[in-house]
Amino acid sequence: MKVMKVQQMSHHVVFIMLAAAVQCQVNPEMCRYPLGMTGGQIQDEYISASSHWSESTAARFGRLDLDNGDGDGAWCPDIMSEPDGLKEYLQVDLRSLHFITLVGTQGRHADGMGNEFAQRYRIKYSRDGSNWVGWHDRKGRQVIEGNRNAYDVVLKDLEPPIIARYVRFMPVTDHSMIVCMRVELYGCQWLDGLMSYSIPEGHQMIYRGLDVYFNDSVYDGSSAERLTKGLGQLTDGTWGLDDFLHSHIYGMWPGYDYLGWNNKSLPKGYVEMIFEFDRVRNFTSMKVHCNNMFSRGVRMFRQATCYFRSGSDWESDPVTFRPEVDRISQGARFITVPLGDRTASAIKCRFHFSDVWMLLSEVAFQSGSAVYNTSLTSRKHGHPTNLLPGEDPTHKVDDSNTRILIGCLVAIIAILLAIIVIILWRQVWQKMLEKASRRLLDNELSARLAVQTRAFSSLHSSLTSDSGSTSNSTYERIFPLCSDYQEPSRLIRKLPEFAQSMEHLGPSISSRALASSGLDGAPHYAEADIISLQESADSYSIAAVNMNLFAGTDSSMREFPRHKLTFKEKLGEGQFGEVHLCEAEGMQDFLDEDLSIEGNNESPLLVAVKTLREDANKNARNDFLKEIRIMSRLRDPNIVRLLAVCVDTDPLCMITEYMENGDLNQFLCMLRLKESADEDKSRPEEKEGESMVSYSKLIGMAVQIASGMKYLSSLNFVHRDLATRNCLVGKNYTIKIADFGMSRNLYRGDYYRIQGRAVLPIRWMSWESILLGKFTMASDVWAFGVTLWEIMTLCKKQPYSQLSDEQVIENTGEFFRDQGKQVYLPKPLCCPDRVYNDLMLSCWRRNAKQRPSFQDIHTQLMESLA
Numbered sequence: 001m002k003v004m005k006v007q008q009m010s011h012h013v014v015f016i017m018l019a020a021a022v023q024c025q026v027n028p029e030m031c032r033y034p035l036g037m038t039g040g041q042i043q044d045e046y047i048s049a050s051s052h053w054s055e056s057t058a059a060r061f062g063r064l065d066l067d068n069g070d071g072d073g074a075w076c077p078d079i080m081s082e083p084d085g086l087k088e089y090l091q092v093d094l095r096s097l098h099f100i101t102l103v104g105t106q107g108r109h110a111d112g113m114g115n116e117f118a119q120r121y122r123i124k125y126s127r128d129g130s131n132w133v134g135w136h137d138r139k140g141r142q143v144i145e146g147n148r149n150a151y152d153v154v155l156k157d158l159e160p161p162i163i164a165r166y167v168r169f170m171p172v173t174d175h176s177m178i179v180c181m182r183v184e185l186y187g188c189q190w191l192d193g194l195m196s197y198s199i200p201e202g203h204q205m206i207y208r209g210l211d212v213y214f215n216d217s218v219y220d221g222s223s224a225e226r227l228t229k230g231l232g233q234l235t236d237g238t239w240g241l242d243d244f245l246h247s248h249i250y251g252m253w254p255g256y257d258y259l260g261w262n263n264k265s266l267p268k269g270y271v272e273m274i275f276e277f278d279r280v281r282n283f284t285s286m287k288v289h290c291n292n293m294f295s296r297g298v299r300m301f302r303q304a305t306c307y308f309r310s311g312s313d314w315e316s317d318p319v320t321f322r323p324e325v326d327r328i329s330q331g332a333r334f335i336t337v338p339l340g341d342r343t344a345s346a347i348k349c350r351f352h353f354s355d356v357w358m359l360l361s362e363v364a365f366q367s368g369s370a371v372y373n374t375s376l377t378s379r380k381h382g383h384p385t386n387l388l389p390g391e392d393p394t395h396k397v398d399d400s401n402t403r404i405l406i407g408c409l410v411a412i413i414a415i416l417l418a419i420i421v422i423i424l425w426r427q428v429w430q431k432m433l434e435k436a437s438r439r440l441l442d443n444e445l446s447a448r449l450a451v452q453t454r455a456f457s458s459l460h461s462s463l464t465s466d467s468g469s470t471s472n473s474t475y476e477r478i479f480p481l482c483s484d485y486q487e488p489s490r491l492i493r494k495l496p497e498f499a500q501s502m503e504h505l506g507p508s509i510s511s512r513a514l515a516s517s518g519l520d521g522a523p524h525y526a527e528a529d530i531i532s533l534q535e536s537a538d539s540y541s542i543a544a545v546n547m548n549l550f551a552g553t554d555s556s557m558r559e560f561p562r563h564k565l566t567f568k569e570k571l572g573e574g575q576f577g578e579v580h581l582c583e584a585e586g587m588q589d590f591l592d593e594d595l596s597i598e599g600n601n602e603s604p605l606l607v608a609v610k611t612l613r614e615d616a617n618k619n620a621r622n623d624f625l626k627e628i629r630i631m632s633r634l635r636d637p638n639i640v641r642l643l644a645v646c647v648d649t650d651p652l653c654m655i656t657e658y659m660e661n662g663d664l665n666q667f668l669c670m671l672r673l674k675e676s677a678d679e680d681k682s683r684p685e686e687k688e689g690e691s692m693v694s695y696s697k698l699i700g701m702a703v704q705i706a707s708g709m710k711y712l713s714s715l716n717f718v719h720r721d722l723a724t725r726n727c728l729v730g731k732n733y734t735i736k737i738a739d740f741g742m743s744r745n746l747y748r749g750d751y752y753r754i755q756g757r758a759v760l761p762i763r764w765m766s767w768e769s770i771l772l773g774k775f776t777m778a779s780d781v782w783a784f785g786v787t788l789w790e791i792m793t794l795c796k797k798q799p800y801s802q803l804s805d806e807q808v809i810e811n812t813g814e815f816f817r818d819q820g821k822q823v824y825l826p827k828p829l830c831c832p833d834r835v836y837n838d839l840m841l842s843c844w845r846r847n848a849k850q851r852p853s854f855q856d857i858h859t860q861l862m863e864s865l866a
């Protein structure tokens with residue numbers, strides 16, 4: 001990455017140096033300055049998008065990030081809102097016309113956690129904001145090959161370049177993965193101000209049996225009889241060779257570089273061109289690049305007559321210019337047509353033939369301060385081509401322009417030096433900061449984790465001897481229903497050696513902790529949610545969530561008429577309120593076609609209705625709405641489906657499919673394992689007693705959870721609370737993941753670092769989630785390992801049931817220190833060595849990157865079933 005950075009810097013420097021050498025001239029090889037996405041010159045308000053996946057992936061985050069260090073943000077469209085995904089775009093408004101020669105794209109890497117990028121994309125552009133043109137290369141290909149990974153910047157030359165104010169990046173996606181983009185445009189301002197030209201379509205020459213096409217193949221306007229309202233080859237910065245037959249050296253057909261007309265096809269004896277500009281300008285000159293290969297019947301024009309228009313009518317007094325006829329040199333050249341400081345917003349020029357053919361390849365205008373000067377250097381030959389007829393190409397030097405050139409050079413070199421100094425200074429400063437913060441973190445962790453060896457070794461021995469003692473929590477329970485959730489920060493603070501470093505986390509924590517504890521010292525779950533502190537920047541006000549909920553993201557989530565729900569029984573109670581079994585009349589109309597709920601032809605349908613308790617505070621309400629928002633996007637056979645909602649009035653309700661067998665924890669608790677796994681396999685299913693379950697059934701359940709998690713991870717969702725209690729069981733051992741109250745998608749800068757009071761399921765959490773507040777797909781994998789352990793032990797015990805909550809935290813410290821003293825959950829009796837060693841233990845690897853993905857887990861489990 002560092003190498004790339006240096007390379008890119010040196011590219012910039014080279015570009016700037018080259019640009020300096022050729023002055024401020026539109027020349028595609030020089031005009032390659034970053035236009036302000038990276039540097040921030042383009043303000044947020046000028047970056048927009050068709051949609052975004054979440055607030056943290058809004059358009060304004062779509063800036064290419066050359067530093068690659070802290071880059072998390074990116075623009076990610078909400079592909080779900082646009083089923084074909086083809087209309088999604090990130091739009092940059094450059095505020096004025098620019099000549100754009102290069103684009104850069106990058107994915108979202110988020111310090112190695114993100115993996116979204118656009119493998120292919122298209123570009124659309126507009127000069128006026130209303131007429132949009134799809135860019136295509138010189139061979140007509142529209143799709144640009146984009147990124148191959150989430151971090152590298154991929155630069156693509158635009159051949160032909162674009163002249164535009166607005167540019168849209170449109171990822172091409174097959175809808176199978178989320179795409180995210182960060183972009184930059186490179187080029188320079190389009191000083192000509194030329195918005196369009198109108199010309200007769202070019203003709204075809206047959207030269208000694210060879211077809212030579214002189215059409216404008218990159219013209220972006222309309223092409224009926226004449227080409228109108230567009231720009232094309234005359235402004236693409238590519239000027240033709242002396243021998244017009246030789247353009248095929250670029251892989252294009254002979255004559256490609258030129259627009260050409262045959263005298264015989266235009267009886268008036270001239271080619272009329274109309275040039276429209278962005279505003280009224282004061283024109284000093286026009287440069288026209290002409291071919292003069294008279295041995296093949298091609299000559300530069302003999303006369304140019306230009307008319308001017310500022311309002312609606314053409315002025316009657318044209319400017320006429322007759323260049324000297326060059327009968328000696330056949331070299332192509334720029335001819336400067338003086339325009340006499342005429343004021344106009346449109347110019348109509350008639351170029352008169354002096355031979356059978358007239359070929360032009362480029363036209364440029366100089367007006368007011370936006371003067372083009374003499375440095376139009378041939379890209380192909382490297383010699384000056386702005387010669388008047390008869391002049392010696394080797395001696396052409398324009399004194400006044402040379403002075404300007406030198407002035408420009410000096411100024412640019414000075415700016416360049418200043419930029420280099422600033423960049424170097426920034427890098428050194430950043431490195432110092434990084435080092436300092438790393439040192440701080442290390443110190444902090446070491447301090448926090450300086451666990452008394454004696455205390456822990458006694459813990460270690462108590463564990464290894466499997467004393468079987470049960471958890472004796474001295475800490476308040478957060479959930480009315482279970483003790484699976486604890487507040488790690490409080491636990492850490494309880495240990496004397498941790499107390500100091502916890503204070504270091506700031507007064508906000510303790511004051512918040514105090515403030516949010518309820519009367520009975522048992523705070524409401526949502527109040528204690530660590531996310532509430534960090535997501536203030538997400539601007540999830542209740543109104544906003546309510547509004548957004550059904551607007552852009554998922555229009556299919558419909559409001560269900562509350563009166564059509566009939567209460568049957570209470571199914572359970574969760575963090576938000578009660579869950580009821582209800583009959584829903586007319587629910588069939590709300591079901592997606594892909595949803596096969598047994599009996600969905602009958603009316604009414606049994607559904608589970610989760611209701612937000614009436615006294616819920618703002619945070620709980622907000623989280624409830626967030627859970628709806630998240631669930632409404634999820635469509636997978638192993639994820640509980642949200643069917644409809646009642647959010648028009650209070651109490652808020654979400655209606656989900658009913659899972660007959662309740663949560664997996666309770667379900668497994670009531671079962672017993674069949675003695676021999678082998679024996680199970682040979683027995684028919686129906687012989688299993690109701691309270692018996694086979695090993696293969698257990699693995700089958702784990703496979704389903706892994707499959708659901710695989711889907712979630714493909715969307716970059718982190719569940720954060722995977723456990724058997726949060727999985728539901730339907731008919732025939734169908735398992736679906738539920739409870740998205742704690743899940744968040746990963747599009748955030750700092751991954752929910754614990755800054756406040758956290759009430760978390762510490763026995764299911766990875767060490768980095770507890771100590772660093774880092775929740776990632778890899779920490780979900782850790783939780784999956786624990787969930788698998790629960791399944792294999794039929795939920796007979798809580799994980800680490802011998803450990804108190806403090807000891808669980810201490811054990812977490814051992815995972816961090818990695819001195820071999822960490823204690824793993826023991827191998828469940830029915831669990832084969834292979835599943836325990838290769839799968840379960842791999843989920844608890846210290847290095848998050850070495851843990852398997854859900855894809856790997858799913859495959860491994862499937863294999864173990866075979």
Ligand code: AMP
Nearest residue numbers: 571572573574579608657658659662663
């Ligand atoms: P929750 O608030 O999602 O944690 O739900 C609390 C309890 O209600 C769960 O532990 C389940 O026993 C029950 N429950 C929730 N959703 C459903 C459902 N869709 N079908 C059946 N039971 C459910």
